[in-house]
Amino acid sequence: MSGVVQGGWEFVAGAYIVTAAILSAYATSVFLRYRTEQRRAAAEAEREARK
Amino acid sequence: MRQSPTGPKVLVALGVALLLAGSWWGLTKAPGEVYMGEVQRIMYVHVPTAWNAMLALSFAFVCALCFLLTNSWKWDSRLEAAMEMGVVLSLLLCIQGSIWAKPTWGVWWDWDPRLTTTAVMVFAFGGILALRAFVDDPARRAVWSAVACIVAFVDVPIVYFSVKWWNSLHQAQSTPQTVSSAFHLPLRVNAFGILFLWTGLVALRSRVASLRLRNELGPPLPDSKPAVTGAAPIAGGAS
Numbered sequence: 266m267s268g269v270v271q272g273g274w275e276f277v278a279g280a281y282i283v284t285a286a287i288l289s290a291y292a293t294s295v296f297l298r299y300r301t302e303q304r305r306a307a308a309e310a311e312r313e314a315r316k
Numbered sequence: 317m318r319q320s321p322t323g324p325k326v327l328v329a330l331g332v333a334l335l336l337a338g339s340w341w342g343l344t345k346a347p348g349e350v351y352m353g354e355v356q357r358i359m360y361v362h363v364p365t366a367w368n369a370m371l372a373l374s375f376a377f378v379c380a381l382c383f384l385l386t387n388s389w390k391w392d393s394r395l396e397a398a399m400e401m402g403v404v405l406s407l408l409l410c411i412q413g414s415i416w417a418k419p420t421w422g423v424w425w426d427w428d429p430r431l432t433t434t435a436v437m438v439f440a441f442g443g444i445l446a447l448r449a450f451v452d453d454p455a456r457r458a459v460w461s462a463v464a465c466i467v468a469f470v471d472v473p474i475v476y477f478s479v480k481w482w483n484s485l486h487q488a489q490s491t492p493q494t495v496s497s498a499f500h501l502p503l504r505v506n507a508f509g510i511l512f513l514w515t516g517l518v519a520l521r522s523r524v525a526s527l528r529l530r531n532e533l534g535p536p537l538p539d540s541k542p543a544v545t546g547a548a549p550i551a552g553g554a555s
Contacts, residue, residue, distance in 0.1 A: 268351065269350070269351055269352075269353055270351065270352050270353045270354075270355050270419055270420060271353065272353070272354065273352075273353060273354045273355035273419045274354055276355055276358065276415050276416070276418065276419050277343070277354055277355060277357045277358055279415050280358040280361060280362070280412050280415045280416065281339060281343070281358075281361060283408070283411050283412065283415065284361045284365070284408060284412065287404065287407070287408045287411070288335075288404075288408070288513065291401075291404050291517070292328060292513070292517055295517050295520050295521050295524065296520070298521075298524045299321065299520050299521075299523060299524050302523075302524050302527035302528060302531075303527065305527070305531065306527050306530065306531070309531065
């Protein structure tokens with residue numbers, strides 16, 4: 266026992282992969298929700314204009 | 317009025333670029349730590365995530381105060397966006413911390429003061445987001461979530477000071493004086509990367525909230541009083 270953590274690259278890789286996955290998933294969900302809301306707003310505006 | 321999402325997109329792109337550069341530097345150029353070895357490289361994403369989670373929730377607190385003081389819908393949209401971002405970052409923080417804890421502490425989780433108060437923070441703000449989803453009246457939802465956010469924010473400084481106030485397994489806050497200068501660059505680059513990323517995402521997410529609110533209220537938007545009996549007056553339209 267040296268008191269020094271040996272290896273551990275699998276934990277490092279895990280932490281970076283989880284970080285990339287969660288941030289990417291959240292960013293994608295925000296962009297998709299923005300696009301959906303924009304389309305709905307445009308459709309509403311078009312419907313209002315036809316009235 | 318339709319706003320261009322160019323600004324938020326630039327912030328997100330800048331954030332991603334900085335995060336990639338900082339992570340590359342932290343994984344390949346920065347040296348390992350004397351006792352923790354390679355595992356310490358988790359610090360380059362864990363610590364910036366912690367700073368930015370607290371910053372995002374502090375911004376949510378400011379939005380809650382501004383909403384209660386001004387009754388303006390735009391602060392409610394920003395509050396929703398900032399709380400959601402703060403919860404995502406806090407959850408990510410707990411997962412990164414668990415991955416770091418296993419090889420250094422020997423356990424994935426410990427009910428130590430820092431970890432417990434952070435878990436309380438995630439559940440408190442997550443609970444407010446759940447509350448928002450269950451309240452149909454926009455005015456009541458805005459007031460209740462602003463008040464709840466202010467109450468929940470009490471836990472944020474407790475999380476920060478928990479390692480000083482109590483005997484914690486978690487290490488105390490690092491400062492530039494206590495961290496080797498070789499670790500500064502990736503830490504700071506990633507901190508700014510996450511900062512730009514979340515500010516861009518919060519800007520975009522608050523637009524989503526505004527568009528939803530606009531749809532809920534229906535045109536024309538109320539200038540002074542919402543059409544809800546007994547609800548608090550809200551000034552300004554959803555921007």
